[in-house]
Amino acid sequence: MRIERLAVLASGGGSNLQALLDSTDIPAEIALVLTDRPAYALERAKARGIEAVCFDRRSFAAKAEFNRALFDKLVEVRIDAIVLAGYLSILDARLVERFAGRILNVHPSLIPSFCGMGFYGLKVHQGVLDYGCKLTGATVHFVDAGADTGPIVFQKSVEVREGDTPESLQARVLEFEHELLPLAVKLLAEGRLKVEGRRVSIID
């Protein structure tokens, strides 16, 4: 199916969203930005005249209600593909199934290291430093029913430097996130990502 209308889900400052907004070669429209909490990402969307909604998890009586509202909104706005850009809630199975093969996520480590439950934001980089890793990096992957477990589209490594802090490491990894995510979204929209099992290749 053609991918024309994108939803970007975020929970934070939205620098990855901004990288998507600033990209000039993604052949699809960001039709919706949705956050699961108040987040500056909403302001970035509003500045571009894009529908920006906050489905604050705390305002839903139960997770199931939040998931239903999210699903219904994405269908209502006729979304074709979803980009998780620093989104901290886990998508429910019904949503992952409905958009199978059309959900991308960016994660600030070299998956399968330092990912999954509990590894988000600065905690990822703290884990890398505590372990004494010499390399970390950024990963863009398809979203499946697990947490950070879908087939990997792109990775780029970052050397850990003497004296690095979680913040300094995050800043360097983010630079590659901002490079890889828009490229992956462009290729997805162009129908040029082929997934065979766990292997993703680019169709020229």
Ligand code: GRF
């Ligand atoms: C990024 O490091 C992303 O990989 C992680 O959370 C951070 C979000 O940053 N999931 P931003 O909101 O895109 O600036």
